[in-house]
Amino acid sequence: MSFEINKLTCAILSAILLYLLSLFVGELLYHKSDVSKVKLSYAIVENTNEANESIVEKQEIINLPDEDKIKDMLQNARLDEGEKFVKKNCSSCHDFNMPIKNKIGPSLATILNRKIGSLSDYKYSKALSKMDDKWNLLNLYLFLEKPKVWAIGTKMSYRGISKKENLLNTIKYLENISNKNEN
Numbered sequence: 572m573s574f575e576i577n578k579l580t581c582a583i584l585s586a587i588l589l590y591l592l593s594l595f596v597g598e599l600l601y602h603k604s605d606v607s608k609v610k611l612s613y614a615i616v617e618n619t620n621e622a623n624e625s626i627v628e629k630q631e632i633i634n635l636p637d638e639d640k641i642k643d644m645l646q647n648a649r650l651d652e653g654e655k656f657v658k659k660n661c662s663s664c665h666d667f668n669m670p671i672k673n674k675i676g677p678s679l680a681t682i683l684n685r686k687i688g689s690l691s692d693y694k695y696s697k698a699l700s701k702m703d704d705k706w707n708l709l710n711l712y713l714f715l716e717k718p719k720v721w722a723i724g725t726k727m728s729y730r731g732i733s734k735k736e737n738l739l740n741t742i743k744y745l746e747n748i749s750n751k752n753e754n
């Protein structure tokens with residue numbers, strides 16, 4: 572009888588042992604592959620992030636305009652196209668002729684190198700009147716590209732010139748008309 576019990580206990584113990592062993596092996600296999608998978612995807616994510624960051628950084632450096640870069644770009648800009656664009660997009664609010672006359676917006680007849688927000692008979696928003704700078708090519712570029720981003724709180728309700736070609740043609744026209752009106 573005790574022999575039978577021993578056999579039974581042995582069988583049960585073996586079964587339990589086998590079960591534990593299979594759990595252990597399974598866990599080992601599963602866990603191993605899982606860890607390496609996680610490591611691999613982490614490495615991929617890390618690399619892509621790094622790559623993206625450096626691409627963005629480079630693009631920002633390439634795209635960052637400055638006064639000289641804009642001067643260079645203006646060489647290929649078209650005055651006639653600029654005039655057409657301005658007539659269509661700006662002249663409902665701005666006047667471009669001498670003597671200085673304001674409409675909804677201030678006169679742009681002498682805009683280049685004029686102090687920002689400085690015509691005494693025009694009521695500017697604080698966004699412009701508080702700026703301590705002048706309308707050089709760079710400031711015109713940045714303002715006209717995204718007025719509300721460059722001059723937060725401006726009352727110019729124009730969304731900006733998204734096409735670079737139009738932006739440069741417009742600046743060329745503003746430069747030209749200012750030079751003409753000031754001589």
Ligand code: HEC
Pocket residue numbers: 657660661662663664665675676677678679682686687688689690694695696697698699700706715724725726727728729732741
């Ligand atoms: C819907 C009317 C409107 C349109 C369209 C518009 N503007 Fe303006 N603009 C304004 C107003 C209003 C101001 C004054 C903004 C302020 O005080 O914040 C302004 C200000 C400006 C100034 C600053 C002038 C200064 O004396 O400091 C420039 C430069 C300018 N606009 C250029 C343009 C150009 C170029 C276009 C066309 C591409 C244009 N704007 C289209 C209404 C307009």
